[in-house]
Amino acid sequence: MTNEKMEQRLAAALEKTAPDDVSGVLSRCEVRKGTVINMTTKKPARKKWPALVAACLAVMLLGGGGVFYQQANAVASVVSLDVNPSIELKVSRSEKVLVCAPLNDDAKTILADMGDGADLKGAKLDVAVNAIVGSLVRNGYLSSISSAIMISVEDKDTARAEKLQRELTDAVDGVLQTSEAKASVLTQTLTQDTARDQQAQENNISTGKAALVNRVLAINPELQFDALAKLSVEELKDLAEAGAPAMPIGKDKAMDIAVAEFGKASAAEILHSEVDPELDESPAHYEVEITGRNGEEIEYKIDAYSGAVIETKREAEEDDDEASEAQPVKPTQPGTAQDIGHAKAKSIALNHAGVDANTVYDMNIQLDVEDGTIIYEVEFKSGHREYDYEIDAATGAILHRETEIDDR
Numbered sequence: 001m002t003n004e005k006m007e008q009r010l011a012a013a014l015e016k017t018a019p020d021d022v023s024g025v026l027s028r029c030e031v032r033k034g035t036v037i038n039m040t041t042k043k044p045a046r047k048k049w050p051a052l053v054a055a056c057l058a059v060m061l062l063g064g065g066g067v068f069y070q071q072a073n074a075v076a077s078v079v080s081l082d083v084n085p086s087i088e089l090k091v092s093r094s095e096k097v098l099v100c101a102p103l104n105d106d107a108k109t110i111l112a113d114m115g116d117g118a119d120l121k122g123a124k125l126d127v128a129v130n131a132i133v134g135s136l137v138r139n140g141y142l143s144s145i146s147s148a149i150m151i152s153v154e155d156k157d158t159a160r161a162e163k164l165q166r167e168l169t170d171a172v173d174g175v176l177q178t179s180e181a182k183a184s185v186l187t188q189t190l191t192q193d194t195a196r197d198q199q200a201q202e203n204n205i206s207t208g209k210a211a212l213v214n215r216v217l218a219i220n221p222e223l224q225f226d227a228l229a230k231l232s233v234e235e236l237k238d239l240a241e242a243g244a245p246a247m248p249i250g251k252d253k254a255m256d257i258a259v260a261e262f263g264k265a266s267a268a269e270i271l272h273s274e275v276d277p278e279l280d281e282s283p284a285h286y287e288v289e290i291t292g293r294n295g296e297e298i299e300y301k302i303d304a305y306s307g308a309v310i311e312t313k314r315e316a317e318e319d320d321d322e323a324s325e326a327q328p329v330k331p332t333q334p335g336t337a338q339d340i341g342h343a344k345a346k347s348i349a350l351n352h353a354g355v356d357a358n359t360v361y362d363m364n365i366q367l368d369v370e371d372g373t374i375i376y377e378v379e380f381k382s383g384h385r386e387y388d389y390e391i392d393a394a395t396g397a398i399l400h401r402e403t404e405i406d407d408r
Contacts, residue, residue, distance in 0.1 A: 073092060074092065074093070075090045075098060076091060076093040077090075077091045077153055077154065077155040077161065077164055078153075078155070078207065079091055079125065079129075079151070079152070079153050079154075079168065080150075080152045080206030080207060080208035081129065081133070081150070081151060082149070082150045082152070082206055082209045082233045083136060083141045083147065083149050083150075083232065083234075084141065084232040084233070085102070085104065085107040085109070085136065086102075086103040086106075087100065087101070087102055087103065087107045087111065087117070087206070088100075088103055088207075089101075089128060089129075091125050091164075095126075096122060096123070096124060096125070097120050097121055097123050097124075097128045098121065099121065100114075100117030100118070100121065100128060101117055102116060102117055103204050103205060103206055104204055104205070105360075108361065110139060110141075111132070111135070113135070114135070120132075125164070125168070126167065126168070126171045129171055130171060130175055133171075133172050133175045134179070136149065137175070137176070137179045137181050142176065142182070143181060143182065144182060144183070147183040147184075147234055147276075148183055148184045148185070148186055148233050148234040148237055149185055149233065150185075150187070150188070150209070150212065150233045151168050151169060151172060151186070151187045151188075151208075152189075152190055152206065152207065152208020152211065153165045153187075153188075153189050154189075154190040154192060154207055154208070155190075155191075156191065158189070161189040161190075162189055165187050168187075169185060169187050172185055173185060186233065186237065188211065188212075190207060190208065190211055193207075196210050196211060196214065197210075199214075203226055203229040205229050209229070209233065209236075210229070212236050212237075212240075213225055213236065215240055216228055216236055216239055216240050216244050219243060220246075223244060223246075223247055224247070227247055228247075230250065231251075232277070234277055235248065235250070235251065235279060238277055238278070238279035238284075239279050241280045242279050242280045242284060245305075246305050248284070248304040249286075249302070249304060249305065249306075249307050251275045251286065252342070254275055254277075254288055254302040254304075254307075255275050255288055255342065256342040257288075257300075257309065257341075258275070258288035258300040258309075259273070259290065259341075259342060259367050260341055260367075261298075261312065262290045262292075262367070263339060263393060264339070265298060265314070266292050266294075267369050268292030268293050268296055269292065269366070269367075269368050269369070270292060270293075270366055270367060271291045271293045272289075272290070272291040273289065273291070274289045275287070275289075278304075279304050283303060283304075283310065284303070284304035284305065285301045285302055285304050285310060286301070286302045286304055287299065287300070288301075288302060296314070296315075298312065298313065298315070299312070300312050339374075339393050339394065340391075340393060340396045342365050342376070344396060345376035345378055345389075345391045345393070345396070346363070346365055346378060348378075348396055348398065349387065349391065349398075350380075352389070352401070353387050353389075353403070355387070356382075359382045359383065360380050360381070360382050361381055361382070362381045363378075364377075364378075364379045365377070365378050365379075367393060370390065373392060373393075374392075374393040375390050375391060375392055375393055375399060376389075376390070376391045377389070377390055378390075384405060385404070385405060386403065386405075387401070387402070387403050388401065388402040388403070389401045
């Protein structure tokens with residue numbers, strides 16, 4: 001392409017992108033024209049202005065263009081959304097999402113239909129947050145009245161952080177009201193803190209959740225950061241409100257205890273289970289509701305610190321639609337020899353498979369009955385393989401196992 005044609009294209013491009021300021025651009029270029037390009041070929045007077053335009057555009061593209069690009073793609077704010085799924089969004093000054101990252105396995109489930117967060121790149125922040133909260137609602141993380149979502153905004157510009165906090169709180173509230181979700185919304189603004197960022201990275205949590213953990217540690221320094229980091233936002237919130245007297249057993253352990261008790265009381269396969277922390281009540285406890293496929297429902301209250309079953313209520317659906325009656329059951333202690341528990345069954349399967357727990361996803365553990373024997377069905381994926389184990393719930397013996405290639 002000749003110099004003349006190049007100049008014509010540059011001039012046309014300038015007129016197309018900024019038709020009202022051609023003369024202004026030219027006048028600004030006049031100051032720099034001698035230092036940008038040396039025009040060695042004489043041109044008629046009428047051909048002089050395209051060369052000047054070309055010189056100015058060269059300065060803009062080679063000099064200023066990179067600066068504009070860097071500014072548009074620089075991280076101005078870090079927004080984190082925490083329930084138990086922890087999701088972090090890095091945002092530009094124009095409130096465009098630059099990166100959306102899942103920080104734990106639960107978060108990967110939430111972002112599964114959004115390309116693990118990649119599909120949200122370039123979206124407006126409020127649009128991305130609406131999509132994420134909608135997925136949290138659909139996946140049942142915000143259905144309980146005791147559940148909570150925490151919005152954290154980290155920004156060195158305090159005014160901008162507070163503005164984003166207000167906007168996001170309104171957006172999340174709107175989604176929750178529309179979906180009739182019962183969760184509460186917690187918010188906080190943060191300044192940059194290198195030590196806290198390191199804690200978050202080491203524990204695969206957001207900086208917002210790391211800040212909440214540190215608040216609990218400020219109440220009771222005897223507790224451990226890594227153990228607290230495994231608790232959900234609602235557990236941490238309740239724990240702080242209760243004065244953080246000790247380390248609770250956690251939702252997973254409470255569920256294991258309740259499932260073991262359910263296995264003793266019923267041979268039915270578990271259809272549904274739900275656990276809610278009530279750490280700010282006296283006594284502090286976890287409420288676990290389990291429904292069997294036969295319609296039988298049992299509710300357990302598990303002591304939040306000792307793991308003792310402090311109350312059991314059974315509700316059985318009658319065929320004649322009679323009202324169900326709550327029947328007290330004698331409290332029992334966890335860890336009996338008759339049931340190894342969810343955690344032990346999981347450990348047995350992973351150890352036998354030779355799989356690192358950090359590489360596992362789609363983990364599913366259920367208590368079932370096979371030929372009169374209570375077993376744990378443990379299913380999970382790692383890498384490109386699927387694993388399926390049947391483990392004796394009383395002895396921990398592996399009764400059956402299968403593994404196959406995951407083609408997805």
